[in-house]
Amino acid sequence: PTVYVLNGPNLNLLGQRQPEFYGSTTLADIERDCRGLAADLGLDIAFHQSNHEAVLIDLIHEARQKAQAIVINPAAFTHTSVAILDALNAFDGPVIEVHISNVHKRENFRHHSYVSLRAEGVIAGCGFHGYLLALRHVARLIS
Numbered sequence: 316p317t318v319y320v321l322n323g324p325n326l327n328l329l330g331q332r333q334p335e336f337y338g339s340t341t342l343a344d345i346e347r348d349c350r351g352l353a354a355d356l357g358l359d360i361a362f363h364q365s366n367h368e369a370v371l372i373d374l375i376h377e378a379r380q381k382a383q384a385i386v387i388n389p390a391a392f393t394h395t396s397v398a399i400l401d402a403l404n405a406f407d408g409p410v411i412e413v414h415i416s417n418v419h420k421r422e423n424f425r426h427h428s429y430v431s432l433r434a435e436g437v438i439a440g441c442g443f444h445g446y447l448l449a450l451r452h453v454a455r456l457i458s
């Protein structure tokens with residue numbers, strides 16, 4: 316089975332960006348750890364980051380044909396994007412939403428998520444381990 320792991324805007328700057336919220340781990344570190352765990356779980360992963368809403372939507376459409384589950388950190392689009400929600404609603408498998416920081420401990424505008432209307436599960440505040448927890452959960456859901 317294949318899982319798409321999708322990352323939204325500014326996550327390319329992980330490791331440099333607001334370490335008080337996001338730690339010192341880079342996106343390349345996260346990708347490496349996800350690939351290692353996926354191999355153990357017998358999953359193939361496609362790992363992508365984009366700063367562009369339209370690119371993320373196209374990747375979600377691609378996942379309709381190519382993936383059995385999606386793990387997504389939509390970053391700021393979490394709180395703004397009906398279009399990403401609609402794209403996820405056109406995908407059939409499980410969707411797990413991940414946030415590195417605990418969005419509920421932060422500004423009010425981060426407390427609402429459009430993506431949560433679709434997600435089977437939401438992991439927030441567990442740092443980059445959230446991605447690994449999400450992969451373990453999807454492995455159980457799809458195998």
Ligand code: DQA
Pocket residue numbers: 324325326388389390391392393413414415416417418425
């Ligand atoms: C984030 C939380 C969002 O509110 C924020 O816009 C991000 C990252 C997280 O991983 O904690 O860019 O999704």
